[in-house]
Amino acid sequence: MAGLYIHIPFCAKRCLYCDFFSNTEMKYKEPYVDALIRELEMRKDYIDGEPLETIYFGGGTPSQLQSKDFERIFNAIHRLFDVSHCSEITLEANPDDMTPEYVTSLCSFPFNRISMGVQSFKEEDLRFLNRRHNREQALRAVELCKENGLSNISIDLIYGLPGQTLEEWESNLDRTIRLDIPHISAYHLIYEEGTALYKLKEAGKISPVEEEVSVTLFTSLIDRLTANGYLHYEISNFARPGMISRHNSSYWTGKKYLGIGPSAHSYNGKSRQWNISSLPAYIRGIEKGLPNIEVEELDINTRYNDLIITGLRTMWGVSLTEIQRQYGNDKLIYCKKQASPYLKQGLLVQKEDILTLSRNGIFISDSIMSDLLWV
Numbered sequence: 001m002a003g004l005y006i007h008i009p010f011c012a013k014r015c016l017y018c019d020f021f022s023n024t025e026m027k028y029k030e031p032y033v034d035a036l037i038r039e040l041e042m043r044k045d046y047i048d049g050e051p052l053e054t055i056y057f058g059g060g061t062p063s064q065l066q067s068k069d070f071e072r073i074f075n076a077i078h079r080l081f082d083v084s085h086c087s088e089i090t091l092e093a094n095p096d097d098m099t100p101e102y103v104t105s106l107c108s109f110p111f112n113r114i115s116m117g118v119q120s121f122k123e124e125d126l127r128f129l130n131r132r133h134n135r136e137q138a139l140r141a142v143e144l145c146k147e148n149g150l151s152n153i154s155i156d157l158i159y160g161l162p163g164q165t166l167e168e169w170e171s172n173l174d175r176t177i178r179l180d181i182p183h184i185s186a187y188h189l190i191y192e193e194g195t196a197l198y199k200l201k202e203a204g205k206i207s208p209v210e211e212e213v214s215v216t217l218f219t220s221l222i223d224r225l226t227a228n229g230y231l232h233y234e235i236s237n238f239a240r241p242g243m244i245s246r247h248n249s250s251y252w253t254g255k256k257y258l259g260i261g262p263s264a265h266s267y268n269g270k271s272r273q274w275n276i277s278s279l280p281a282y283i284r285g286i287e288k289g290l291p292n293i294e295v296e297e298l299d300i301n302t303r304y305n306d307l308i309i310t311g312l313r314t315m316w317g318v319s320l321t322e323i324q325r326q327y328g329n330d331k332l333i334y335c336k337k338q339a340s341p342y343l344k345q346g347l348l349v350q351k352e353d354i355l356t357l358s359r360n361g362i363f364i365s366d367s368i369m370s371d372l373l374w375v
Contacts, residue, residue, distance in 0.1 A: 001053035001085055003250040006036065006073065007261030008062035009279055012094075016130040016197045026064070028279050032261075033069050035286040037076040039260050042291065044080045046268055047256045051082035054247035055089045063097035067105045074109060088246045090115055090154075096133035098141035103148050113245075114145050115154040115185075121175045122168060125161055130196070142179050154183035154245065159217045161189055162206040169217050173224045182243035186221050187236050188214060215363060222359075233315045235365060252310040269303075272296045301374045304331050308372045312365065317356035331374065338372045 010026055055077065057065075077083065090113040091106065098116070106114075118138045120126055126134060133141075138155075145153055155176065159169050176184060191198045191208060200206045209217075222232055230238040234252060237245065250257055251267075259266040259275070262282040266273040276282055276292035285292040298306070304327045311318035324332040339355055342348040347361035347368060357365055 002047040002050040002255060003054040003056065003247050003257035004052050004077070004081070005056050005058060005247075005257055005259040005264055006062075007060060007259065007264040008057055008065060008092075009060040009262055010064040011059070011061045012064065012132060016128065016195065016200075028283065029065075029069070031283050032279065033065075033072055035283045036260055037072060038286050039291060040076050040080055042286075042289070043258060043260070043266075046258050046266055046273070048268065049082075050256060051084065052077075052086045053088070053255075054250060055083075055086060056247040057091045059092050061094050061097070062091050063093035063102070067108065070109050086110075088113055090245070090247055092117070093141075094132055095138040095141035098137075098144055100144060103144045103150070106150070107148050111150070113152040113154065114150050115183075116141060116156070118155040119158045120161075121172050125158075125164075128161065129158070139179070142181070151182070152243065153181050154185060155181050157184065157186045158189050159186060159221065160209050160214050162209065164209060164213075164217070166213075166216055166220060170220055170224065173221065177224070177228050182240045183245060184225065184230065184238045185236055186238070188218070218363070222362075231315065235313050235362060249314075252314050253316065254307065254310065269298075271298055300327055300331075303327070305373045308335075309369055312355070312357055312369050312372070315356065317354045320350075320353040320355065334374065335372055342368055342371075 009032070010029060089110050091111045092115045095116055095118060116138070117131075118133075119129055119131060121135050121138060123135055142153060142155075145151070157172060157176065159172075189197070189208075191201050197206075201208065225238045226232055230240060231244070232238055233244050234248070237248065239245070254269070256268045257266060258268075259273075262275050262279050263277040264275050273293050273295050276285065276294075278292075281292055296302075304323070307318060307323070307326075318335075320332060320335065323335055335355075339348050339350075342361065343350060346358055347364065349356050349358045349361075357368065361368055
């Protein structure tokens with residue numbers, strides 16, 4: 001089964017750190033929903049007729065859409081795809097959008113998972129990051145979801161903010177644990193070129209945390225959450241047993257997915273495709289029947305490298321048997337050779353035919369993956 005990703009690019013304002021494609025001009029919303037539905041019609045065959053297992057509304061800020069928008073989109077999805085086995089439908093949301101009225105309206109649609117960009121429960125952090133919500137709005141949003149039966153909740157947290165201490169970070173984690181959130185995604189703050197955050201750093205107004213501090217914060221993240229019953233199933237993701245994100249896992253386990261909307265990516269095992277990162281150009285292309293899509297056909301070397309990069313990020317690891325079956329003996333011999341020094345150092349672990357990162361290996365995962373790539 002396959003996944004469907006729908007990009008909703010609208011944001012009320014830009015966060016300090018964000019380099020995802022988004023747009024604050026809501027005047028485009030109506031023509032965008034029209035274009036989105038048209039793209040669904042045009043590209044439904046990309047996943048080769050496979051039924052949908054997951055649907056994910058990401059952004060941007062999908063909670064900027066209203067009931068009439070969701071109704072149109074879901075009607076199109078049900079018309080074009082087999083959703084009889086769809087088990088997970090996620091909406092990304094901003095906490096301040098989750099008013100009692102809005103959460104009630106969501107319950108009239110088949111959403112069964114909410115992913116909220118909380119980022120921090122500290123007011124100073126939220127102001128620095130230029131988030132729209134405050135601590136109390138985040139806490140109330142979680143309560144409202146639970147009160148309305150939307151208990152499958154994920155929240156995003158950010159660590160490694162300038163000047164952040166271990167005590168501040170652990171306070172955030174403890175607050176999250178007390179909320180009994182079933183899924184947590186935690187990301188280190190990244191200074192992406194072109195963002196307002198990057199410009200502050202370049203101007204010398206802020207400084208990134210030292211690497212030693214980053215390691216300490218990440219260590220605390222793993223220790224705190226695993227001690228409280230969370231599975232560390234992907235480098236940045238933690239879940240209670242049975243609450244792993246099925247949609248995100250499809251990216252790491254090689255399942256097909258169709259991405260709709262500007263900047264959205266798609267994958268079907270044979271190619272990768274991605275839409276233009278411009279809302280006006282995206283809409284114009286769809287209206288003309290000529291979507292602005294770039295395509296990369298995947299050769300055997302690229303597919304092997306994809307397997308290494310995605311598989312080693314997860315607790316499921318990489319199957320040596322699968323490498324041999326899909327990519328032949330040359331790739332298997334190469335992978336074993338490159339993995340050997342890391343196995344001896346205890347940075348990789350092999351159980352039967354599965355390679356996974358060890359606890360220490362997670363901290364240098366990029367280097368390990370790079371050395372296993374076919375170049």
